[in-house]
Amino acid sequence: MKAGFISIIGRPNSGKSTLVNQLVGSYLSIVTPKAQTTRKNITAVLTENNYQIILLDTPGILKPEHKLHETMLEQIKKSIDDADVLVILIDGLKFNNLKFYLNSRFYELVSTSKKPTLAAINKIDLINDNTIIEKLINELKKETFLNETFAISAILGTNIDLLKDTIVKYLPESDFFYEDDLISTLPIKFFVAEIIRENIYKLFSEEIPYSTEVSIREFKERSLGKWYILAEIIVEKSSQKKIIIGKNGDKIKELGKIAREQIQEYLHKEIYLELFVKTRKNWRKNITYLKSFGYLK
Numbered sequence: 001m002k003a004g005f006i007s008i009i010g011r012p013n014s015g016k017s018t019l020v021n022q023l024v025g026s027y028l029s030i031v032t033p034k035a036q037t038t039r040k041n042i043t044a045v046l047t048e049n050n051y052q053i054i055l056l057d058t059p060g061i062l063k064p065e066h067k068l069h070e071t072m073l074e075q076i077k078k079s080i081d082d083a084d085v086l087v088i089l090i091d092g093l094k095f096n097n098l099k100f101y102l103n104s105r106f107y108e109l110v111s112t113s114k115k116p117t118l119a120a121i122n123k124i125d126l127i128n129d130n131t132i133i134e135k136l137i138n139e140l141k142k143e144t145f146l147n148e149t150f151a152i153s154a155i156l157g158t159n160i161d162l163l164k165d166t167i168v169k170y171l172p173e174s175d176f177f178y179e180d181d182l183i184s185t186l187p188i189k190f191f192v193a194e195i196i197r198e199n200i201y202k203l204f205s206e207e208i209p210y211s212t213e214v215s216i217r218e219f220k221e222r223s224l225g226k227w228y229i230l231a232e233i234i235v236e237k238s239s240q241k242k243i244i245i246g247k248n249g250d251k252i253k254e255l256g257k258i259a260r261e262q263i264q265e266y267l268h269k270e271i272y273l274e275l276f277v278k279t280r281k282n283w284r285k286n287i288t289y290l291k292s293f294g295y296l297k
Contacts (some may be wrong), residue, residue: 002171003052004084009076009110011061011101014091015122019154020044020057023164024183043185045178051168052176054185056083061106068284071295080109085170086117087163092127092151095136098143111145116170119146120163125153188267189216195266196231196259196275200244203255208243211236213283213293226270229263233277234293236284241277252277 008016024044044055056079080086088110090101098119099107110117119140124133133151140149148166152159178185193214201209218230235241245252252275260273283289290296 001050001052001173001175002168003054003174003176004171005054005056005082006085006087006167007056007058007076007079007083008087008089009058009061009080009102009106010089011091011094012059014089015154016057016089019089019120019122019152019160020055022154022157022160023053023055045182045184046164047176047178047180047182051171052178053164053167053171054177061103067287067290068295071290076106077109080106080113083115084172085167086110086113086115087167088117088119088146089154090119090121090136090140092121092123092133092136095121096139098140111143113145116147117145118148118150118163118166118170119143120150120152122152122154124151124158125156189219191266192216192219192229192263193231195262196233196255199255199259199262200233203251203258204243208235208240211240211284212244215293226272227267228272228274230274230276233275234280234283234289235277236280236282238279241279244277 008019010016024046044057046053046055058076058079059073061073061076088098088102090098095101102110121133121136121140127133137149137151140146147170150159150163150166152163154160184191193216197209197212197214200212200214204212213234215232215234216229217232218228220228222228233244235244243251244255246254256273256275259275260271263273264271280286280289283293287296
């Protein structure tokens with residue numbers, strides 16, 4: 001039996017969440033065209049045959065602009081420290097040099113970790129040029145700390161099984177950490193909040209999604225009738241609150257309708273969903289708020 005923790009790291013919008021969803025075969029992580037959608041390490045569990053892969057979908061590597069970004073970077077570092085195997089996911093449309101791609105801090109961490117490290121060039125379905133793909137692979141082969149390199153399409157599933165088999169090859173021998181049927185260590189309320197947050201990314205533009213947090217204040221499971229969920233949408237400015245509510249409440253009604261349908265599909269239960277919008281000035285820079293939302297301990 002084999003089991004171990006896999007840290008998937010890369011820049012924002014490189015396809016980390018799509019890869020996790022593809023490997024597990026279930027929709028666990030937010031996937032949108034916008035960058036920086038993943039803020040916390042998402043722990044997914046894949047158990048097959050005689051192995052268990054525990055996947056850590058991490059936030060994207062970025063230049064920190066506030067305290068929230070700093071906590072996200074610390075989560076990436078912790079996932080590297082905790083991992084048995086590292087997977088560097090690379091956006092094939094934006095890559096030329098690994099040290100520049102990861103930035104010097106994270107390049108130093110992965111290159112000196114002495115852990116099995118795989119590199120996967122993603123989005124080959126959008127490149128459509130084997131010469132370019134080969135050039136990218138040859139560039140990565142210069143990095144002596146990389147054990148193996150792959151070219152994949154996370155969204156189409158191209159070479160995902162090959163990547164998975166290689167991860168298994170490097171897993172340490174171990175008993176399983178979790179029950180066979182578990183697909184995530186995170187609570188249901190987390191995924192309910194993520195469904196709401198994902199739709200905020202889809203419905204609103206500019207700074208709105210990045211200034212928003214979703215907190216589940218009540219979650220009542222009922223043996224009879226609909227389950228009750230009360231969610232607070234936190235924003236930084238009163239002007240943002242007005243945008244999310246919309247004229248005569250039209251935008252928050254639209255958000256509630258879409259989110260409710262998706263949450264019902266996820267829970268396989270009918271729900272009554274209430275959404276409220278609250279302003280918490282500069283919450284992304286406030287340690288107290290970040291602790292209350294689970295970004296800091």
